[in-house]
Amino acid sequence: MRTIGKAVRTAVCGTALMIMMLPGISAAAEHGGTGGMQQGAPGDHGGMKMGDSEKMKSGGHDMAKMGDKVFSGKIGPWKGTARIVDMKAHMAAAGMKAQGAMPNSHHVAFMLTDASKKQVTEGKGTVIVIGPDKKEATSEFMIIQGHFGADVNLPNPGKYTFKAEIESGGQKGSATFSYTLK
Secondary structure (H helix, E strand, C coil), rough: HHHHHHHHHHHHHHHHHHHHHHHHHHHHHHHCCCCCCCCCCCCCCCCCCECHHHHHHECCEEHHHHEEEEEEEEEEEEEEEEEEEEEHHHHHCCCCCCCCCCCCCCEEEEEECCCCEECCCCCCEEEEEEEECCCEHHHHHHHCEEEEEECCCCCCCCEEEEEEEEEECCEEEEEEEEEEEC
């Protein structure tokens, strides 16, 4: 059963990644480009401009402006921000319609920088989401276009608490924050 959950999570994260890139693909196609879909050398990140997390752009999107900013501050040794993206709203803004059931309604994205302001793009972690009904769900972070991302389900309006734990380069950090879904 865990294998099925991982497969679904991987498929959803892959879909989210493709959705985030679509406007950039269509804009690049108009100009004869590939919208960040080209293959390149290791560390090329497919056209993504690396640097300060507030300026990180990917596939035509400013990752630091997607969704709602829900956290900014220290996460262990790093400085970071967290954003919550409503996947259906994001798809609608991209001119797409969700087809079929989406097992996870939102995407949580952590962008981290170290003391030298270099983006942290390797590691692992988890996020525990506690819903208004006090039920807990745990999701693993994946590295997606330079951020730690996890798809989570926020099915009902109310206050959600997020407890994130991240590990990278032998260091650990954690953050707790809330988000109210209207």
